[in-house]
Amino acid sequence: MAKPLVLHEDRLFPSEASQRSIARALFAEVRGLPIISPHGHTDPRWFAENEPFSDATSLLLTPDHYLLRMLYSQGVGLDALGVQPRPNAKNGGGKPADPRAAWRIFASNWRLFRGTPSWLWLNQVFVELFGLDVELAADTADLYFDRIGAKLATDEFRPRALFDRFKIELLATTESAIDPLDHHKAIRASGWSGRVVTTYRPDTVIDPEHEAFRESFARLGEMTGEDVRTWRGYLAAHRARRAAFIAAGATASDHGHPTAATADLDPAEAEKLFGRIVSDSFSAEDAELFRAQMLTEMARMSLEDGLVLQIHPGTYRSHNPLLFGAYGRDIGADIPTRTDYVRALKPLLDRFGNEKSLTVIVFTLDETTYSRELAPLAGHYPALRLGPPWWFFDAPEGMLRFREAVTETAGFYNTVGFNDDTRAFLSIPARHDVARRVDCAYLAKLVAEHRMTIDEAHEVAFELSYNLAKQAYRVGGNDRQARSA
Amino acid sequence: MAKPLVLHEDRLFPSEASQRSIARALFAEVRGLPIISPHGHTDPRWFAENEPFSDATSLLLTPDHYLLRMLYSQGVGLDALGVQPRPNAKNGGGKPADPRAAWRIFASNWRLFRGTPSWLWLNQVFVELFGLDVELAADTADLYFDRIGAKLATDEFRPRALFDRFKIELLATTESAIDPLDHHKAIRASGWSGRVVTTYRPDTVIDPEHEAFRESFARLGEMTGEDVRTWRGYLAAHRARRAAFIAAGATASDHGHPTAATADLDPAEAEKLFGRIVSDSFSAEDAELFRAQMLTEMARMSLEDGLVLQIHPGTYRSHNPLLFGAYGRDIGADIPTRTDYVRALKPLLDRFGNEKSLTVIVFTLDETTYSRELAPLAGHYPALRLGPPWWFFDAPEGMLRFREAVTETAGFYNTVGFNDDTRAFLSIPARHDVARRVDCAYLAKLVAEHRMTIDEAHEVAFELSYNLAKQAYRVGGNDRQARSA
């Protein structure tokens, strides 16, 4: 028997009556605010071409590494979930299941997601977007697959229609430094009013240990006409691509490095190091030092061109060599590691940390650094802000731990609001909804315990839901006036 | 004036009314479930011989390192608590106090245990087993000592009677690889229906730095008839002992190593390393590498014989040399240390992490790894499961932190239910009671905040209290059907 599926109005609010009523009041004023999504991974092609999405599996299951990871951990093969192995894959990866078969397997394992954010996000998508009112399970798998497929075929579910329906004021995608940005150009040329911008992500041309480095590096030279084999030319090429990205709306760069290491070499040393990198005679230490130096170079360029600099450090990428061989990157075997910020960021901060016109947003997958390192650093350096709980921590308890660990030292104004950080376009409203609810729940507790006034809490809820993201990412002015007007 | 001692029916449940009523409902359905105790340290002799326990001190105080540790920290000598020094002890350890005198000292320091799990466990034992209704204190010490002594002398308090009364479905003890397993044989030969099984714990024949290594290693050769001085013979000896343990009911091995390091050397290298170990010309690095390699060898054997592999890493053993000199191992000076899992487990996981028929259960004393390392790893690798909060963390707040840190990434189904991990036989029901209550409290919060449905919570409560332990430790089938039948 299918069980009813309902979204409770008070979900994620504290159950204690006084806190719940405060949380409701706070949330009532922010739930309808437009969505600012300043960091994410949706595909700009969707908005450029505005073609319908195809089916539940390829839209909601196969690209979602949260789902793949958990199912795999319980013995479900990625082939059974419809994941395509990479060409010439070693050790297989079998023939991918067809979408309906994959969806059935997912549905019959839905219990695995109890207590996880995927349960929250997807149930909200199921109810609000697809009008489903029974729980996902083996015996409702086909109902789901068919209903979702049918809706996706309608015009109301094309990317641009959903963008409008979701009340997205701004959506940032993330492109490699050598991306031609054609989709972004097409979006702008189309006359469509949706604001979709890109983000400069130069990892493949900065990290000499990236498997795509050589090819990307060569391409960087071709695209910019710079002699990227010289240090000066290489830096000029970055400047050129940053300018092209800015022309495609970018207000930020983003850097996914194994560690948070930064360096501030003198120019001659930096040039020598670069020489070893381009001549392909570098050690692992050289590679680390080069990535470190390039963060500082990026900060220097940010001071010139205004891009906000995001650092996403601390992952052991592709920890599972079997899966990497079969399926390639980003398939769920990225594992966080201990990360140091106090010493790692010092060279960059020594150089630029006191610059009021620079914004460096730092993220972490090591929660121990929230109170010990990140809040004290962000609570001191004018250039530093803290990104929201990232990836594994983009979930209610993760968000609460972030606020509880960070606020007493860094306050709210050294944080930057929410990032959905997702390629799962349909889940964007649910993700912002969860974040706004959790922030309101946190604030409600402060108010109920007389640690903040209700008026202050209303202001802070607005900042966290909307305004801080706009300010930190420089995607629009301070709307405080707008709001009180 | 003695103060009344009562066990509140709602202990450990949230005080907020809606959460409390949900917790009550969840707990009502799991409190009576049989106890699965798949990892612990009770003495199999008790069940083989079924002799009465002697007195309160030797049963409840002297073997309990939680109690000894705290009393010692506040200036009470171990001699005053009746602890026997080791033969030829250096620096003493005075003459142990007699049991009643030791009990009086314990009773007059009972306040030290406020806020600790010992308070919860022992109060439950005092009330439920011994019918005591006044608080333990200096002036009730004799009342306690006499009442407990009198009860222990009755047939209802013999080990097997208590085993039945406690509704223990399965109890695993832990024996050294060279244990003759006589008590387990005697239990099986006795025709008694209680299911007491052993666990293969080969630390003394694997860790070349263990003070008992040489002697144990020699004994291993004698017991198995293998030439354990060859790599092949040594591995064969392990296989033989594992088989003997399996015959005595074992479904798991257990490994207490200083770190979680694993290695996957090629056979020739492994053999050379073994050569250095047996010729007693090894470095500290060799010892660490050998322990690491042996975890992988154990995993390989587990794939053959089906034993579940438990890893308990990360303790600095016998931190206090004075106490170690006087009293030997396990006397309360074991201190957790920072532990890495991401790099440490990689060799084993590279080799066997994708095996669906292998179960590796990993524990930690470093809570920072819950969300950063362990949940992401267990939420990915099919072979990996997370053990429950261990030792210092087997307590209400420790359990809540575990669920809060782990669930959002690894869910519930990559965890394995509760371990009491105790030699304190009388406290086993109280320990499971605490664990079930805390899990129900955690689930009640999720339900009250509309993050889980009540039906889901009932299912998960059953899994956490009973079924996951049976499945993970392979001590019985999935009882889902049984339950819904």
Place this chain on the structure above:
Amino acid sequence: MAKPLVLHEDRLFPSEASQRSIARALFAEVRGLPIISPHGHTDPRWFAENEPFSDATSLLLTPDHYLLRMLYSQGVGLDALGVQPRPNAKNGGGKPADPRAAWRIFASNWRLFRGTPSWLWLNQVFVELFGLDVELAADTADLYFDRIGAKLATDEFRPRALFDRFKIELLATTESAIDPLDHHKAIRASGWSGRVVTTYRPDTVIDPEHEAFRESFARLGEMTGEDVRTWRGYLAAHRARRAAFIAAGATASDHGHPTAATADLDPAEAEKLFGRIVSDSFSAEDAELFRAQMLTEMARMSLEDGLVLQIHPGTYRSHNPLLFGAYGRDIGADIPTRTDYVRALKPLLDRFGNEKSLTVIVFTLDETTYSRELAPLAGHYPALRLGPPWWFFDAPEGMLRFREAVTETAGFYNTVGFNDDTRAFLSIPARHDVARRVDCAYLAKLVAEHRMTIDEAHEVAFELSYNLAKQAYRVGGNDRQARSA
């Protein structure tokens, strides 16, 4: 329009009704207890001279690194806050703003402190001491500045009058080893009844990497008449200064080291190491080892003279070289770092950890060590106690995390009550009020969840608010009898 400012009677108590009513009952019995302030940084000159404080800015803003740090992080220059640059400052530090202008900037940025302990402490000071009843904001800045200034000019706001009004039973200041202690002598000579004592803080004569080391070291020799260039003379000089401090009321020493490292060298090695230090030919490792050895030497002296030994380790001092150049030490750029205790403290503990007559109080800025290292260590070694949450963690969530992480392993009696650790004299009652409220809130939860009896909670609340500090710091007997009398 100015918003009303009120202090709610139930602030910081849980909002759930049963917990709140228990918290109220507990707090009612401890709120009026005298203040024991055994570790802090007020200026003894205030109590010696009893001159009025001058104005709001120089009393409440400029010396408060919590405030400076946060304002600076949001782009406010220290000059605008009235901070004096150091003589011959490099890179500036502009002319300090006048007090009223600085106060206006602070007032107009007051929102930054939402959710921080500064909000709690200062609002309580504003209401209770200055009778303010509107919120601090740009448009109330002058009202505040004038009201505070007027009050400070009255006799009721002189240091000694406030000391009495605050019901301070004991206040410890902290002086450098080479401080002449004149103010303390003057206080004693004055006949005033207030008990203000000093604390022996020899960092500048122990840390060879301290910028004041050479000068301080020479001064130590002059003051004591010892030949401090010999190891024996140097130790004798410490003994002499400790005796002088004890004569000025000291019951404790305090040590702020970069790490918690201790060492126990044999005397000849120690003497050789000292030789390298005094001949100024030491490495960074020597400096670290010397600090480490000196902690053990201090412990040895504590066994002779009874001083309690406090260790405050784990800060990266003056992380921001620009600010250090302009303003010197302690201006808000001290950042916590990862700290190890298990190995670091072992040499000292091996030597003296089992001494019942020694008290070593250890603090941390690395919260990960609470449950993993510090609670297990303090829950074992008779000589070790845990200091309260320090600095960034002296705040409601920080305090709760401390209790939740520590209590289940170390109980309450291995902790030492509260330290206000402040130079902000006016905030002392508010800081103790916050600590007492949070402890009562924590205990109320335990009682409401039937994890502690109400009678026990009353006793523990008294211990945490008053008695443990007196006992641990040896500033008065056990007042249990007194209380129950």
